[in-house]
Amino acid sequence: MPTVIPADSVGLVTPQIEAFDQPLDLEGGRVLEQYELIFETYGQLNSRKTNGILICHALSGDHHVAGYHSLDDKKPGWWETCIGPGKPIDTNKFFVVCPNNLGGCKGSTGPASKNPKTGKPYGPDFPIVTVKDWVQSQARLRDRLGIKQWAAVIGGSLGGMQALQWSIDLPESVRHAVVIAAAPKLSAQNIAFNEVARQAIQSDPDFVQGRYMENNKVPRQGLMLARMLGHITYLSDDSMREKFGRELREGKLKFGFDVEFQVESYLRYQGRSFVDRFDANTYLLMTKALDYFDPAQEYDQSLTRALSRAQAKFLVMSFTSDWRFSPARSREIVKALLDAEQDVTYSQIESAQGHDAFLLPIPNYLNAFSAYMRSVAREVCD
Amino acid sequence: MELRPDFKLIVNWIEPGSKVLDLGCGDGTLLAYLQDYRYVRAWGLEIEPDNIVACIEKGVNVIQTDIDAGLSEFDDDSFDYVVLTETLQAVYYPHRLLKEMLRVGKHGIVSFPNFGHWRSRFQMGFGGRMPVTPALPNQWYDTPNIHLCTVKDFEKFCVDLEVNVVERLVLDERHQKRSLIQLMPNLFGTNAMYRMESANYKAKL
Numbered sequence: 001m002p003t004v005i006p007a008d009s010v011g012l013v014t015p016q017i018e019a020f021d022q023p024l025d026l027e028g029g030r031v032l033e034q035y036e037l038i039f040e041t042y043g044q045l046n047s048r049k050t051n052g053i054l055i056c057h058a059l060s061g062d063h064h065v066a067g068y069h070s071l072d073d074k075k076p077g078w079w080e081t082c083i084g085p086g087k088p089i090d091t092n093k094f095f096v097v098c099p100n101n102l103g104g105c106k107g108s109t110g111p112a113s114k115n116p117k118t119g120k121p122y123g124p125d126f127p128i129v130t131v132k133d134w135v136q137s138q139a140r141l142r143d144r145l146g147i148k149q150w151a152a153v154i155g156g157s158l159g160g161m162q163a164l165q166w167s168i169d170l171p172e173s174v175r176h177a178v179v180i181a182a183a184p185k186l187s188a189q190n191i192a193f194n195e196v197a198r199q200a201i202q203s204d205p206d207f208v209q210g211r212y213m214e215n216n217k218v219p220r221q222g223l224m225l226a227r228m229l230g231h232i233t234y235l236s237d238d239s240m241r242e243k244f245g246r247e248l249r250e251g252k253l254k255f256g257f258d259v260e261f262q263v264e265s266y267l268r269y270q271g272r273s274f275v276d277r278f279d280a281n282t283y284l285l286m287t288k289a290l291d292y293f294d295p296a297q298e299y300d301q302s303l304t305r306a307l308s309r310a311q312a313k314f315l316v317m318s319f320t321s322d323w324r325f326s327p328a329r330s331r332e333i334v335k336a337l338l339d340a341e342q343d344v345t346y347s348q349i350e351s352a353q354g355h356d357a358f359l360l361p362i363p364n365y366l367n368a369f370s371a372y373m374r375s376v377a378r379e380v381c382d
Numbered sequence: 383m384e385l386r387p388d389f390k391l392i393v394n395w396i397e398p399g400s401k402v403l404d405l406g407c408g409d410g411t412l413l414a415y416l417q418d419y420r421y422v423r424a425w426g427l428e429i430e431p432d433n434i435v436a437c438i439e440k441g442v443n444v445i446q447t448d449i450d451a452g453l454s455e456f457d458d459d460s461f462d463y464v465v466l467t468e469t470l471q472a473v474y475y476p477h478r479l480l481k482e483m484l485r486v487g488k489h490g491i492v493s494f495p496n497f498g499h500w501r502s503r504f505q506m507g508f509g510g511r512m513p514v515t516p517a518l519p520n521q522w523y524d525t526p527n528i529h530l531c532t533v534k535d536f537e538k539f540c541v542d543l544e545v546n547v548v549e550r551l552v553l554d555e556r557h558q559k560r561s562l563i564q565l566m567p568n569l570f571g572t573n574a575m576y577r578m579e580s581a582n583y584k585a586k587l
Contacts, residue, residue: 345444346445
């Protein structure tokens with residue numbers, strides 16, 4: 001943790017919780033009678049309430065996007081690079097809101113929450129939620145905050161998909177949509193990776209059909225494997241080579257199955273530390289939300305028709321070494337926006353860091369992002 | 383905003399309210415002007431990251447892409463105008479790009495530096511060296527301009543490609559139309575601008 005909080009950080013932050021008692025009809029046909037959303041806000045909402053920014057998080061993200069919860073925190077929020085005073089999402093200008101998604105495990109209602117009907121954790125009984133459901137649930141939070149239209153809805157990866165869905169489902173509510181390292185829907189390969197991750201979790205004996213909490217168990221091995229697999233897809237071949245090469249932990253081969261290469265040790269560490277901070281049922285739900293995401297489906301499989309509804313202007317960004325959601329996938333979004341004659345800017349950032357690049361301080365990325373957000377600020381700030 | 387004189391001439395060629403694609407749009411100056419004063423719906427294609435940022439600052443739509451890779455993403459006749467200013471000489475395949483422009487756009491507008499200008503001829507003919515002129519300021523070893531051509535070359539090129547030229551403007555270095563230039567454009571013109579129509583579009587008229 002920093003002994004002094006950096007001047008360009010939002011500093012110490014405290015999450016808030018809003019409870020919603022009106023039933024939420026889910027895309028899958030089920031109804032969530034009530035739910036809570038945990039969220040953080042940074043900056044000040046202006047008097048006209050026009051400077052609100054919604055940040056949508058990705059698969060394993062949460063509401064803690066920037067700043068520190070306490071001076072003992074080892075790390076700031078997950079997008080500290082981009083959010084804070086003077087940063088691309090400038091908290092001197094904008095009022096930034098980031099909720100933990102429904103189905104999450106960081107404080108919003110999810111599989112680990114208590115099911116009011118049974119008094120036990122929902123576990124596997126928690127309904128499948130989709131990107132569309134998230135948009136609806138977040139819209140109620142927006143109403144609660146008194147905001148009519150977001151100055152921008154912003155997200156990377158699965159977060160970018162939420163920004164797209166917002167622009168389609170609630171067109172009047174989104175002035176700008178910033179869609180980073182995303183895709184208009186998952187490819188068979190993307191779904192395949194998710195399926196292996198789910199199988200890893202579900203085949204762990206400690207998973208107990210999802211009722212591990214009631215049984216005081218944690219499917220550690222399965223969740224760890226799922227995270228290890230995911231992590232490989234977040235990095236590029238080049239970045240792994242640069243980070244680890246074929247370096248050995250103890251300098252020589254041992255001809256056994258223990259950890260020998262540095263990359264093995266790194267992945268195991270990533271997997272293990274993930275188990276301590278994440279819930280297996282949430283992981284299953286989030287990967288399903290990814291798999292189901294396909295906004296074109298409702299519009300005769302035409303993304304162009306879907307995006308024709310949008311009233312937002314779009315910034316789409318991708319990273320050259322990202323193979324999970326490659327630049328070609330972002331170009332599909334851009335093409336549909338062009339065909340729909342929408343305002344769109346597309347920036348393809350040269351980087352070696354793979355999908356994770358959207359979290360990193362890459363100068364061309366931050367410059368383009370900052371320039372765009374300055375133009376948003378000129379439109380909405382007092 | 384004081385606009386570059388050659389841009390002013392291009393602006394005059396573009397109908398208000400039309401749909402425009404600017405290939406190699408640079409820092410977005412022309413696009414911003416067209417948007418503000420001609421109320422066009424416009425997008426630019428550009429490859430340089432610094433230019434992308436400059437376009438974003440100006441609030442114009444810019445798509446980061448390599449125009450040498452072609453315009454295959456764009457449908458036929460999807461724009462009223464496709465503009466290529468001072469960029470033709472810097473692309474790998476000028477013939478392919480010109481055809482693509484007139485497939486995607488109903489009208490094409492191209493401007494380029496005239497390599498047939500007397501200064502270039504003089505430096506080459508008498509000095510025996512690759513020309514360095516106000517319109518072409520780069521040294522031969524460090525130039526984006528890999529496909530230079532003269533006014534005559536370009537017109538032959540249009541005939542070969544069966545491109546229908548509607549209007550031509552040849553200008554001096556201050557982008558003025560002088561009578562001497564109109565007399566001998568290939569010798570006295572520093573820049574040339576052409577407006578053309580796609581064969582498709584013409585057939586439909």
